[in-house]
Amino acid sequence: LESTVAKEKMKELSVLSLICSCFYPQPHPNTIYQYGDMEVKQLDKRASGQSFEVILKSPSDLSPESPVLSSPPKRKDASLEELQKRLEAAEERRKTQEAQVLKQLAERREHEREVLHKAVEENNNFSRLAEEKLNYKMELSKEIREAHLAALRERLREKELHAAEVRRNKEQREEMSG
Incomplete structure (x- = not known):
């Protein structure tokens, strides 16, 4: 006041x-x-x-019309049964609060476990996809390389056939002319 x-x-x-x-x-x-x-x-x-x-x-110097604060009403002496009930209620509240805290801790641990499991699963999926992608690229590269080598072999075979034909034609000309 x-x-x-x-x-x-x-x-x-x-x-x-x-x-x-x-x-x-x-x-x-x-x-x-x-x-x-x-x-x-x-x-x-x-x-x-x-x-x-x-x-x-000071408050004592103030005018007398200001309200004087009274002391709180005195409690009557509590009986043994009332005290026992209060103690039991307090114990029950403590147990309830403790159970609630334990429940929250369990929920938090479960949530952490789920988050960790999800992270591991996502990491595994990422690794699997990366490996599949790498394997696909390696297969594609291998196929392209094999196709290129086959094309080179075919060109070399054609050149050898052409060279053999040219030699044969040359030999025939030499036989005819000579």
Whole structure:
């Protein structure tokens, strides 16, 4: 309650200070101000700003119409059965909370296990696909190489046939001419 009153007074003071500084740019010669249950002293003024000391009057100095805080009502002495019930309820709450924590830990472990399993599975799939792709490329390369070698062999065979034919034709010409 006192802190709320102090906060409200500080808000009023800052607004009041702002308004006063607008109307009166020069400070008032009296450096002590009274605002109800609050006293404000101006400490010093610099180019960077002003500083104030705010003194609040003690709660005993306040007016009698302010409500007096009463102490909380006294509890009656609890019986042994009530204490036992409270202890049992507290034990039950503790067990429930412990079970809930264990359940959350188990769920977290299960989730971690699932994530790890999924990561291993994805890694295996990636490895399998990469291996299949590599095997496909190697097969394709092998087929292309074999086709190229077959084409070279065919050209070489054709050249040899052509050379043999040319030799035969040359020999026939030599026999005819000679």
